[in-house]
Amino acid sequence: MIEHILTVKVTEAVKALYQHDADLSQIQLQNTRKEFDGDITLVVFPFTKISRKSPEATATEIGEYLSLNLAEVESFNVIKGFLNIVVRKEYWLSFLSNNYLVEKFGFQDSRKKQPVVVEYSSPNTNKPLHLGHIRNNLLGFSLSRILQAAGHEVVKVNLVNDRGIHICKSMLAWQKWGNGETPESSGLKGDHLVGKYYVVFDKYFKEEVANLVAEGMNAEEASKKAPLILEAQQILQKWEAGDEDVISLWKKMNGWVYEGFAITYQTLGIEFDKTYYESKTYLLGKELVEKGVQQGVYIRRDDGSVWVDLNAEGLDEKLLLRSDGTSVYMTQDLGTAQQRYDEYNPEQLIYVVGNEQEYHFNVLKAVLKHLGCSWAESIYHLSYGMVELPAGKMKSREGTVVDADDLMQEMFDTSEAMARELGKIETFDNDEAHNLYRTIGLGALKYFILKVDPKKNMMFNPAESVDFNGNTGPFIQYTYARIKSVLRKAEDAGFEIMLSESKDTGFMPQEKELLKKLHDFPIIVSQAAGMHSPAVIANYAFELASEYNRFYHELTILKEENISSRGLRLSLSQFTSKVISNSLWLLGIEVPERM
RNA sequence: GGCCUCGUAGCUCAGUGGAUAGAGCAGCAGCCUUCUAAGCUGCGGGUCAUAGGUUCGAAUCCUAUCGGGGUCACCA
Numbered sequence: 001m002i003e004h005i006l007t008v009k010v011t012e013a014v015k016a017l018y019q020h021d022a023d024l025s026q027i028q029l030q031n032t033r034k035e036f037d038g039d040i041t042l043v044v045f046p047f048t049k050i051s052r053k054s055p056e057a058t059a060t061e062i063g064e065y066l067s068l069n070l071a072e073v074e075s076f077n078v079i080k081g082f083l084n085i086v087v088r089k090e091y092w093l094s095f096l097s098n099n100y101l102v103e104k105f106g107f108q109d110s111r112k113k114q115p116v117v118v119e120y121s122s123p124n125t126n127k128p129l130h131l132g133h134i135r136n137n138l139l140g141f142s143l144s145r146i147l148q149a150a151g152h153e154v155v156k157v158n159l160v161n162d163r164g165i166h167i168c169k170s171m172l173a174w175q176k177w178g179n180g181e182t183p184e185s186s187g188l189k190g191d192h193l194v195g196k197y198y199v200v201f202d203k204y205f206k207e208e209v210a211n212l213v214a215e216g217m218n219a220e221e222a223s224k225k226a227p228l229i230l231e232a233q234q235i236l237q238k239w240e241a242g243d244e245d246v247i248s249l250w251k252k253m254n255g256w257v258y259e260g261f262a263i264t265y266q267t268l269g270i271e272f273d274k275t276y277y278e279s280k281t282y283l284l285g286k287e288l289v290e291k292g293v294q295q296g297v298y299i300r301r302d303d304g305s306v307w308v309d310l311n312a313e314g315l316d317e318k319l320l321l322r323s324d325g326t327s328v329y330m331t332q333d334l335g336t337a338q339q340r341y342d343e344y345n346p347e348q349l350i351y352v353v354g355n356e357q358e359y360h361f362n363v364l365k366a367v368l369k370h371l372g373c374s375w376a377e378s379i380y381h382l383s384y385g386m387v388e389l390p391a392g393k394m395k396s397r398e399g400t401v402v403d404a405d406d407l408m409q410e411m412f413d414t415s416e417a418m419a420r421e422l423g424k425i426e427t428f429d430n431d432e433a434h435n436l437y438r439t440i441g442l443g444a445l446k447y448f449i450l451k452v453d454p455k456k457n458m459m460f461n462p463a464e465s466v467d468f469n470g471n472t473g474p475f476i477q478y479t480y481a482r483i484k485s486v487l488r489k490a491e492d493a494g495f496e497i498m499l500s501e502s503k504d505t506g507f508m509p510q511e512k513e514l515l516k517k518l519h520d521f522p523i524i525v526s527q528a529a530g531m532h533s534p535a536v537i538a539n540y541a542f543e544l545a546s547e548y549n550r551f552y553h554e555l556t557i558l559k560e561e562n563i564s565s566r567g568l569r570l571s572l573s574q575f576t577s578k579v580i581s582n583s584l585w586l587l588g589i590e591v592p593e594r595m
Numbered sequence: 596g597g598c599c600u601c602g603u604a605g606c607u608c609a610g611u612g613g614a615u616a617g618a619g620c621a622g623c624a625g626c627c628u629u630c631u632a633a634g635c636u637g638c639g640g641g642u643c644a645u646a647g648g649u650u651c652g653a654a655u656c657c658u659a660u661c662g663g664g665g666u667c668a669c670c671a
Contacts, residue, residue, distance in 0.1 A: 033614070043613055045651065055651085081651085082614060124671080164671070226639060264665050305669060314598075315667095322669045358599065359666055376647050385601085393664095416623075422633065440633085452608070455600085457664065461609065464620070471608085471619040478633050486630055531611080539609060542618080558630045595633075 001522070002040065002087055003029050010042060013065040013314065020050045026452035038078055038084030039516065045081045053083030073244070089507060092231060096568075097499045098405035099518075103289065106521040106582055108151030115153035117344050118144045120352035121270070122159045126166040127195035129388050129404040131265050131394065131460060132152050135449050137270045139384055140352040142450055142534040145586050150529035155344060158272040159336065162254050163279040163561035168235040169247050170194045172228065173201035182354045191260030192254050199453040204228060264404055269442065269588055276336070282327055284335025288371060289320045297370040312362055313366045317357075320367070321361060333364055341375050348378050350532070355383040355455070356502050383531050385457035387449075402460070411441030414466040415474075422595060436592055447473030450587050451538035458498050471542050473589055478582060481595040483577040486557055490570055493558065510551040514572055517547045521579050525586070534587055541583035548576045 001230045007027050012021040026046040032038035044059040051058040056078055063076035063083050064118070070404050074088040097107050115123040120140020123129060129137075144154045159531070174181070175199040205228045212222035265271070289306055292298035298320060299306050306321040318332055340349055351361065361381035368376035394401045416437040425433045448465045452458040468474035490497060507515070520540070528536035557573060560566040581591045 024623080028613075030613085036614080041614090045613070048651075080614065122642090161671075166671085171659095176649095303669090319669055322668080326669085328669070354665095355600075357671090358663055359671090362599095383600095388664090417634075424633080456608090457601075464607065467620075469620085474633055476621095478631080482634080483629055489630060495646085535609085539618090542609095546618085550636095551621070552630080553635045556630070595631085 002519075004090060004525070005070070005072060006042070006066070006085070008042060009066055009070050010062065012069070013062050014047060014050065017061055017065060018050045031520070032084050034513075036079060036082075036084050037086065039087040040085045042083040042085065043081065044083050048081070049190065057082040067241070069526065090475050092507065092512070092519075093187040093499065095273050095514060096571060100499075100571045100578075102332045103577060103578070104582070105575075106525050107149040110509075111153050112151060112153050113153075114347035115155050116147050116348045116350060117155045117157060117291065117340050117346045118147070118352065119157045119159055120144075121265075121272070122161065122353070123160045124166055124189075125163075125194070125254050125259065126170045126198045127396070128189070128191040128260060130396075131402040131404065131407060133385050134268070134404050134445075134459075136352055136354070137265075137372065137535060138446055139269060139382065139454050141270045142537075142587050143350070143352065143382065143532055145588065146525065146534060149525050149582075149586060152347070152529075153344075156271065156273045157340075158275045159278065160275060160394050161278045162276075164283060165232060165236055165252075166198070167194075167206075167250065167254065168232045168239065168439060169197040169201040171253055172232050172235055172255065172318070173197040173204070174250070176304070177204075183259070187199055189260040189263065190256030190258070191264070191405050192403075194260075196256050201228065201232070212264070229266065243303060248572070252553075267408055268404070269590075278332065281336050281339065282332045284339060285331040285333070286325075286327060286335070288338060289331060289397070292320075292367075292371050292533075295371070308367050308370060310363060310366050310548060313362075315363055315366060318363050318367070330360070330367070331361065333360075334367060337364065337368065337379065338373070341373070348380055349375075350380045350382055352382045352384065355385055357381070358383050360423045379533070382454060384454040387458055387460050390461055392457070402462075408441065408445065411445045411466065412437045413441075415444065415468070417441040418468055419595075426451060428594075432594075436595055439590045439592050440468070440477060440595065443473030443584070444468060444478050444501050445473075445536060446587055446589050447476070450534040451542070453535045454533055473584075474595075476541050476584065477589070477591055478595055480577055480580045480584075480591040481593065482552065482579075483548065483573050484593050486552075486573055487570070487577065489558055495558070495566060495570060497569050497570040499571050500567050508555060510554050511568065513570060514547050514576065517544050518572075518575055528586070537583055537586045541587070544576065544579060544583065547574075548580075 005143060006029055007024070008026050009300065011022050014020055026280060028043040028046065030041050030043070033039045042059075042062065042397070044055055044062060047058050047062070048055050053061070059078040059081060063078060063085070066071045066085065067076055072087050072091045073085055075086045077084050118140055121133065121137050123133060142157045148154045174194075176202055178197060181193065183193050186193055188196065205226055208226040208228055209219070209222045213219055217225070235246055239250060266340065287368070289298060292308070293300050293306060298306050299324075300306050303323040304325065305319060305323040307317050308320055309317050313318070318330065319328055320334075322328060337349065340346065353361070358381065361379070361383070365376045365379055368379075388404065419433070419436060419440070425436065428436065444467075445465060449458070449460075450473070487497065524536060524540045553574070555569060557566065557569045560569060584591055
């Protein structure tokens with residue numbers, strides 16, 4: 001990579017010219033802006049203190065050194081404090097010929113020994129997945145692929161919250177009002193059926209609370225004393241005691257949910273290497289807490305509850321074990337973190353969890369550090385922002401949640417309607433057409449969500465999400481299909497997709513811009529990995545597709561009579577199609593051969 | 596109230612201390628007898644919330660203020 005070569009040579013230049021060791025952070029290389037002449041620009045302001053000369057003079061001196069001592073440098077120009085470097089076309093040509101057929105261009109082959117463990121999804125089993133989970137799943141899955149491409153071994157894990165009061169509520173409502181309804185008898189997807197009874201529970205529970213309040217009880221007490229909630233708590237206690245009937249109902253209803261989730265995950269194209277269940281992990285962590293008590297880093301109060309004092313870290317006191325000895329959320333998270341550390345010895349433990357749990361993860365790290373777990377620093381909370389709707393926040397109680405299955409179906413329907421309207425599928429058979437609706441619909445949805453910086457809250461506007469023009473997934477997919485069409489025709493015509501040996505082939509501006517964009521890809525992948533951000537990839541993919549469309553529009557490819565030009569453009573096309581499909585693969589988006 | 600976070604074009608978003616702050620959508624005007632028009636080109640649109648500070652240089656870093664969101668449970 002030319003950036004690397006330049007960095008080394010600039011260091012050398014500064015040493016030779018000014019007898020000074022340049023700090024790596026002082027060497028700022030960036031792509032030359034389009035309005036200026038050049039390929040790569042060195043910002044020379046950081047060196048003016050060392051050179052004791054004007055920015056222009058410094059830039060000129062470094063530029064002269066580079067063009068004398070570096071074969072890749074053809075020429076340079078200086079504008080204010082910016083040294084614009086023109087890289088020889090031989091470099092670009094050899095870069096192109098070395099890479100345009102490389103299947104995994106931009107992806108690292110090497111694998112670090114220690115893996116990165118990425119936890120994402122982590123659903124509750126009392127209701128179906130919704131739009132918020134979709135953002136989580138897409139981020140986690142895409143991040144896993146990005147890290148993999150950046151040379152990490154990645155383990156994708158899911159921790160299913162399959163026990164607790166929430167599922168007991170669904171179980172109770174089903175027992176009381178379900179009349180033995182099953183997914184088969186109702187035709188409902190399992191997770192939707194269980195979710196239905198969660199809603200039923202809530203409805204009758206609210207009635208009870210309202211009645212109690214009408215009898216003069218205050219609202220808070222009423223919500224604790226309502227018969228339904230007491231009954232649900234009884235079920236939870238029976239579950240913990242291993243009551244056979246409760247366990248069997250719990251297994252049955254969770255089974256329905258898993259069947260439903262499996263379908264949703266499959267439709268969404270999301271996978272895991274390993275799935276953990278809280279029913280198996282919720283007791284973990286208690287021993288860790290006991291150990292902490294013995295070490296004196298945690299405090300046991302008179303009522304038996306255990307606390308940690310995090311005031312020194314700027315946090316509060318935090319409960320680690322209830323007075324009755326049972327676990328809280330933090331307890332089991334301590335346990336599962338330790339379990340993962342023991343199991344994988346990971347380089348990094350990543351949790352893809354919404355930003356409402358930032359405090360929780362700060363506490364988790366601090367508590368582990370108190371225990372002397374130095375690996376606590378390897379925990380990274382990918383704290384993503386909320387998904388908002390034009391109408392406001394999603395609230396399950398107000399029925400404003402966007403269901404994951406419904407949303408995907410809408411995307412499929414819209415892409416079908418659009419394809420028909422545009423007359424795109426006349427030569428498609430049924431399977432290919434349906435596959436296309438799926439590919440495009442999912443591409444639109446995934447891109448729409450992933451193009452936004454994970455850390456930020458995002459607005460999900462349904463009308464915009466089904467737009468297939470402009471900065472969208474289908475735009476990028478379309479560019480890919482377009483290239484494939486050109487390549488098929490080239491093959492039919494017997495044109496070779498290859499670079500000619502002749503050295504006098506200069507680049508047209510459109511060719512050069514496209515090639516430079518392709519050249520950026522490996523750096524973009526490592527940036528995305530470092531920033532834990534699929535959005536970096538998404539924005540790049542859009543820029544690349546735009547660049548190709550301009551190239552495609554302004555230059556002829558198949559009708560180009562100069563064979564070496566035609567070969568160059570076909571090579572660039574081939575290369576672009578590969579980089580587009582690799583970029584979209586990193587986002588979990590498929591590409592259609594035709595659309 | 597304490598802590599965290601965000602505020603960039605009418606809307607949705609890029610912009611990791613560097614050049615004249617960019618895209619898409621929406622609006623207007625063009626381009627299909629020529630490789631896929633789900634495309635391309637052009638036009639208009641900005642007090643980067645506000646006020647200070649640091650710096651050769653600030654949308655970006657610091658402080659304060661205003662506004663939005665989150666969080667501060669013997670819930671998860």
